Amino acid sequence: MSNIHEFDVVVVGGGGAGLMAAWYASKSVRTAVISKLYPIRSHTGAAQGGIGAALGNYEEDHPEWHTFDTIKGSDYLGDQDAISFMCEEAVQAVYDLEHMGLPFNRTPEGRIAQRPFGGHTNNASGKPVRRSCYAADRTGHMILQTLYQQCIKNKNIFFDEYQVMDLLIVDGAVAGVVAVEMATGELHTFRSKAVIFATGGHGRIWEITSNAYAYTGDGPAILARRGIPMEDMEFFQFHPTGIYKLGILITEAVRGEGGILFNNKGERFMEKYAPRIKDLASRDVVSRAMYLETRAGNDVNGQRFFNLDVRPETVNKYAEIDGRTRPDGSAYQVTAAEIMSKIPDIADFCLTYLGVDPTKQPIPVQPTAHYAMGGIPTNKYGQVVIDEKNTVLPGLYAAGECACVSVHGANRLGTNSLVDLVVFGKHAGINAAEFAKGADLKPLPEDPTGEVMRQIEALHAGSGKERAAALGKEMRVEMFDHVGVFRTDEGLQHAVAKVQELRERFKQVRVADSGKVFNMEMLQTWELGNMLDLALVTAQSALARTESRGAHARDDFPQRDDATWLKHTLAWLDGEQVRLGYKPVVVTQYQPKERTY
Numbered sequence: 001m002s003n004i005h006e007f008d009v010v011v012v013g014g015g016g017a018g019l020m021a022a023w024y025a026s027k028s029v030r031t032a033v034i035s036k037l038y039p040i041r042s043h044t045g046a047a048q049g050g051i052g053a054a055l056g057n058y059e060e061d062h063p064e065w066h067t068f069d070t071i072k073g074s075d076y077l078g079d080q081d082a083i084s085f086m087c088e089e090a091v092q093a094v095y096d097l098e099h100m101g102l103p104f105n106r107t108p109e110g111r112i113a114q115r116p117f118g119g120h121t122n123n124a125s126g127k128p129v130r131r132s133c134y135a136a137d138r139t140g141h142m143i144l145q146t147l148y149q150q151c152i153k154n155k156n157i158f159f160d161e162y163q164v165m166d167l168l169i170v171d172g173a174v175a176g177v178v179a180v181e182m183a184t185g186e187l188h189t190f191r192s193k194a195v196i197f198a199t200g201g202h203g204r205i206w207e208i209t210s211n212a213y214a215y216t217g218d219g220p221a222i223l224a225r226r227g228i229p230m231e232d233m234e235f236f237q238f239h240p241t242g243i244y245k246l247g248i249l250i251t252e253a254v255r256g257e258g259g260i261l262f263n264n265k266g267e268r269f270m271e272k273y274a275p276r277i278k279d280l281a282s283r284d285v286v287s288r289a290m291y292l293e294t295r296a297g298n299d300v301n302g303q304r305f306f307n308l309d310v311r312p313e314t315v316n317k318y319a320e321i322d323g324r325t326r327p328d329g330s331a332y333q334v335t336a337a338e339i340m341s342k343i344p345d346i347a348d349f350c351l352t353y354l355g356v357d358p359t360k361q362p363i364p365v366q367p368t369a370h371y372a373m374g375g376i377p378t379n380k381y382g383q384v385v386i387d388e389k390n391t392v393l394p395g396l397y398a399a400g401e402c403a404c405v406s407v408h409g410a411n412r413l414g415t416n417s418l419v420d421l422v423v424f425g426k427h428a429g430i431n432a433a434e435f436a437k438g439a440d441l442k443p444l445p446e447d448p449t450g451e452v453m454r455q456i457e458a459l460h461a462g463s464g465k466e467r468a469a470a471l472g473k474e475m476r477v478e479m480f481d482h483v484g485v486f487r488t489d490e491g492l493q494h495a496v497a498k499v500q501e502l503r504e505r506f507k508q509v510r511v512a513d514s515g516k517v518f519n520m521e522m523l524q525t526w527e528l529g530n531m532l533d534l535a536l537v538t539a540q541s542a543l544a545r546t547e548s549r550g551a552h553a554r555d556d557f558p559q560r561d562d563a564t565w566l567k568h569t570l571a572w573l574d575g576e577q578v579r580l581g582y583k584p585v586v587v588t589q590y591q592p593k594e595r596t597y
């Protein structure tokens, strides 16, 4: 057989989590990174706002405060042992990035600059704390560049523009993965002792989204088809400030720098919903507030958007009202130039896509699908766990947005995904390398590429009565309308039936291009299949959960119900059906309380 490669550790994905994992694994064992995108094009490069760590460079802050804020932000669904581990490790992780050469903004004394972000507070006063470490509004871009350079220095082996399509499991342990080389259409089998999935999110399932085109959930879908359950898929974050109609993200840092949200009456409506931290409440709270304002007829021009105002005169007026000061105690008063220097890329997006200069006009925004809290279940060592008892699948690891540790629970705080990538990417890399040192390569199954061949042939064999583009559109609209910010039993039943119908119709799609070189029609159709699988798992998990918690808001069950639902969902994709199970949430020091901001 040709095209067989052998490694100790294979990392699937070259984003922040994948590069961090590869960097650590490659220190001691032969490591390859397989990525469908050229690594520095990964979505991590789009991250704007920053990475959270309690450095306390301006004011008092502690990892325990970060821990509590994250638990509260998760609406108590996050596992507290993993959250405390992440927030403790975050501090060193940021210094590690600094030492690798990441060009953070600086305080006048030369320390890493920090800014406020939603849900991050001084636990004593309840007021926002400066915890987000940033490099202007290009933090993720800088992380990717820095890590990629370090990986090249470490002589990591990259297989760029190879798309992984299957995971090989032999006798209950990992044997490798199968990937297609996009430039030639050839299949490659990668034998390895350990595999780390770091494939990112799946937000392209929704109509209005901040996510890149590559966010089609390949990793979770591959694993779901191999019998691994998906955890907490009903929890998907809608970010309150996407550019109207386009969904492109306007970072929360705009509100961190003093931006304010207004409704059609010119009211700062967040005062009603989060009296203490107002515009900087957690994302689920702000997105829901926008929907409630829309229902009350308070959206601008009746067009379901709101104004995000970061003009200096507005920022300065409300800074005075809120009593906001600079770190040295002086009044917080900004100029247009200062705003531009803090959010240059955002200003650029506004000009390019809207023709709006944010220092002169408000930005029209609406909630946009943003982040997958759920995904491949792992423990805090990055190992994938496959049942209610947290049984480990030997050799299989996951990290980053595709994984569910769970540190974000029902709602992720801003800046905590980048923390998650670097902390759990690192530990997945270290632990996978340790595992590989004590393991042998598994024998390959008889026909390692057989399942991928079968899937590709099926895509070419459909009757052609259905078109992938049309099915994709129907899926995205259905998911946005019925599995969005607010949900009901009726809407979710509708979504489950609709996605099942779309999965059936998908069998009639035929890929017309039979070529081998960059057959994007074939790959994108295959990706649509992944999204339909994950859409079904998401809608079924959401239908079952009859409570409101974090990003999962049920109109018909408005209360959080800890007695019944303080537990993680596990959803197995069983052919056409989804089977559900549950496992307990790890509660250590913080008993669930009502959430107020």
Ligand SMILES: Cc1cc2nc3c(=O)[nH]c(=O)nc-3n(C[C@H](O)[C@H](O)[C@H](O)COP(=O)(O)OP(=O)(O)OC[C@H]3O[C@@H](n4cnc5c(N)ncnc54)[C@H](O)[C@@H]3O)c2cc1C
Binding pocket: 012, 013, 014, 015, 016, 017, 018, 034, 035, 036, 037, 038, 039, 042, 043, 044, 045, 046, 047, 048, 049, 050, 051, 139, 140, 162, 163, 164, 165, 198, 199, 200, 201, 210, 211, 212, 214, 218, 219, 249, 251, 370, 371, 399, 400, 401, 402, 414, 415, 416, 417, 418, 419, 421
């Ligand atoms: C616009 C935007 C702004 C954000 N801002 C912030 C922020 O300021 N702070 C914060 O904490 N979080 C932010 N987030 C969230 C955060 O950026 C992401 O959750 C995180 O970067 C995901 O990193 P990752 O390494 O898991 O995935 P990615 O960086 O997306 O990498 C995924 C990798 O997997 C590869 N891949 C996928 N499928 C396959 C396959 N089948 N075969 C081979 N390779 C595959 C891709 O090529 C890619 O290299 C933001 C997200 C968005 C969309």
